[in-house]
Amino acid sequence: MTARADLPAAWLAGGRTECRGAADALFPWFSVTKTAIAAAALKLHETGRLDIEARIPGKPFSMAQLLQHRAGLPDYGALPEYREAVARRAPPWPREELLRRAGAGRLVYPPGQGWRYSNIGYMLAGRIVADAAGGTLAEALRTLVADPLGLETMRLAGAEDFARLHWDADGYDPGWVYHGCLVGTATDAARMMDGILGGGLLRPETLERMQRRHPLGDGIPGRPWTRHGYALGLMSGEVARLGRAVGHSGGGPIGSCAVYRFADLAAPVTVAVFSPGTDEGVPETEAVRLASFRA
Template structure:
């Protein structure tokens, strides 16, 4: 029987938990939301400009954050998946980029949309260079300390990953997630996104900027989405009767998650749901059910 671990927070502050709220899980691509928050914080304090070209490249940080830079993704590489499945050590940055960029850019920056983990690796590198701080230090300063979150930190070694609640623990090297892989408990995932949409992390103009969405289409097979789009580090659209939703899903070897804010319910609810398996739609569907039953 599949087990779910969830944490939901209403707009009035009521919190409801199911499953194990203390165990730490890999956040996978929910890390992208955190990278985007850090970028917007650095933009607020003048440390970087989202719309300046990066290091002589043809794309901007904003285009990296909303997947319009035209960069391909390593998820399409068979050799990448074979190496992960074989338990190999992660490739060097140079080998990864050489393999992924072998056929060049997918389109000119700003003239299309394509999900790219490579884009988020470059975005993380950019915010670290602009701030002079590591991603771990940025997360601590901009998110964990202001919100009082204690479980969240990047995992970078097999030994660190082995401590997580995930069947792949002990076998998988988190270095295969090239933009970085945060880990933490389900409670802190929900509180992080709740803090974002409660205005505790970004100014009102920055939060509005983060939510500017590129519409991408309608329903997705096997998933609860009825409208799909992408903002800055946010999957943004609607999940059927749960209404509008913004947050991020994540998945990797043996476990998946969904962390979303739902503003259209009788009372807005932010929630996180973690479970085993390989299909993010399972976590998304369960979270949608739980937030609608919150009241």
């Protein structure tokens, strides 16, 4: 396993937090935001403000199905026109235009009878969380996740936040991430995942529900998984010698990241790694290497 000591990283092990690189550097968390949205939805479920198992009014699927990518909604990430517009740094489309271009009015399979990664599903999930919490999604993620876990740098990004990133955003507008893109330090990314999966945020029965995995198969070429699946806002699988790895990867045109908790180790380790490249296998592989070193 090739070391990438040049990649910014943070890890929590044995109650201790360590950081490699500038401790105050801010990074885009991209799809790691899905874990925060799912955790916020589950906090609302615990307080009775949102029933994740009930069918969403006017929709044929539940919040739990949205959070597990099992609602049958399509995605927009592979659309050639989406990729072209992002590449030339065009302004983000209005949401209605995005939904039209992606064919979001048609399900690709009946809810609960398949699996397909869907950023559109998380765009809808974020709106539901915001409505249930009685404010904006940024406010909901702050009050339901960031504040309870003491994450001072975690915030839902606007264009001004991307101007302060460790990497040059090169004119990329975070509005292209339609469910929202969190930014924060590597340390706060690791602390968020550890706080959620280590039992610091959710009740035990809620955490068990969050981690219930839909299996998707064995290894993925170029990535460290030996088995993989998806739970509620969580990529969940196994890696060789370390057992379970639960968390999320993310990426966009300016970088990628991997934030995972390795719970089967004698002393569980949570690692966050950020890479300026777009290959999510790179930070995932480095996260596994760092966890192995601390096992």
